[in-house]
Amino acid sequence: GAGVSQTPSNKVTEKGKYVELRCDPISGHTALYWYRQSLGQGPEFLIYFQGTGAADDSGLPNDRFFAVRPEGSVSTLKIQRTERGDSAVYLCASSLTPMTGPQGYTFGSGTRLTVV
Amino acid sequence: DAKTTQPPSMDCAEGRAANLPCNHSTISGNEYVYWYRQIHSQGPQYIIHGLKNNETNEMASLIITEDRKSSTLILPHATLRDTAVYYCIVRVGSGNTPLVFGKGTRLSVIA
Numbered sequence: 001g002a003g004v005s006q007t008p009s010n011k012v013t014e015k016g017k018y019v020e021l022r023c024d025p026i027s028g029h030t031a032l033y034w035y036r037q038s039l040g041q042g043p044e045f046l047i048y049f050q051g052t053g054a055a056d057d058s059g060l061p062n063d064r065f066f067a068v069r070p071e072g073s074v075s076t077l078k079i080q081r082t083e084r085g086d087s088a089v090y091l092c093a094s095s096l097t098p099m100t101g102p103q104g105y106t107f108g109s110g111t112r113l114t115v116v
Numbered sequence: 117d118a119k120t121t122q123p124p125s126m127d128c129a130e131g132r133a134a135n136l137p138c139n140h141s142t143i144s145g146n147e148y149v150y151w152y153r154q155i156h157s158q159g160p161q162y163i164i165h166g167l168k169n170n171e172t173n174e175m176a177s178l179i180i181t182e183d184r185k186s187s188t189l190i191l192p193h194a195t196l197r198d199t200a201v202y203y204c205i206v207r208v209g210s211g212n213t214p215l216v217f218g219k220g221t222r223l224s225v226i227a
Contacts (some may be wrong), residue, residue: 004159033214042203042217043160055212091159098212102150102205105215107159 002026004108006092012114013082021077021111025094029106032075034067035091037110043091049075050098082115089113119143120204125222128198134191136221138204141185148209149180151189153200154220160203163189167209194225 005024013019025032030051035043045059051072060066064082069075079086089110096104121139128134140149150165164171164178166187171178177190191198203220207213 031212035217040219042201042219043215045214045216048212048214050212056214059214093159099210101148101165101209102152102207102215103162103165105160105162107161109158 004092004094004106006090006108006111008111009109010112010114012116015082015084015115017082019079019082019113021079021090021113023075023077023092023094023108025073025075025092026106027073029094029096030072031095031098031100032069033093033095033105034075034077035093037089037091039088046077048098055098079113082113084115087113087115119206119216120218122202122204122218122221124219125224127224127226128191128194130196130225130227131193134189134194134198134223134225136189136191136202136204136223137186138189139186140204140206143184143206144208146208147206149178149184149187150205150207150215151176151178152203152205152215152217153198154203155197155200160217163202194223196225196227199223199225 033048034046037043047057049069064080091110093107151163152160154160180187201220
């Protein structure tokens with residue numbers, strides 16, 4: 001597609017439930033990044049993929065968060081036992097390669113997750 | 117942690133130049149200055165970047181001081197659509213270090 005697509009755009013879930021957030025990167029982009037943005041804050045890095053493998057997951061806050069990219073294109077961010085503090089906008093970005101400079105990052109519009 | 121300091125908010129009259137400052141006193145010799153902006157309900161969008169020299173593109177100009185410890189993003193004729201949060205980021209030009217965002221500057225363009 002022309003840009004990075006994230007679905008759903010909004011998700012409301014109950015505390016304790018499991019959620020999956022999807023990111024479709026630009027076709028041919030091998031690097032994919034997940035960020036989380038709380039209200040009034042800048043985006044916070046979570047994890048990035050080079051191809052199918054997670055090259056850096058140092059930003060994942062705890063083991064309730066997990067992400068996969070099994071075929072090197074679409075990625076899914078999974079959150080188990082959601083907590084109210086997980087409420088945020090989850091952003092995805094892709095770039096042609098990890099070595100591409102930041103000018104080559106394209107961000108999606110994000111998924112707004114609300115845990116009630 | 118972000119390596120940059122920006123004012124939390126600024127106002128600018130429509131049609132006037134918007135000058136957004138950024139301090140990056142600990143910048144390393146191989147680090148670039150990147151600017152992104154985030155319009156409400158959208159993801160961040162790349163604007164411009166530079167190493168030492170001033171840069172200009174169709175969106176903005178970037179002025180970097182000679183000692184590289186600070187820079188200014190200039191939107192020459194701000195419009196209402198330029199209302200957004202502007203992020204100044206320092207990072208090496210290539211490589212797999214993720215972008216680190218600070219809180220940015222919320223620019224409000226006023227009619």
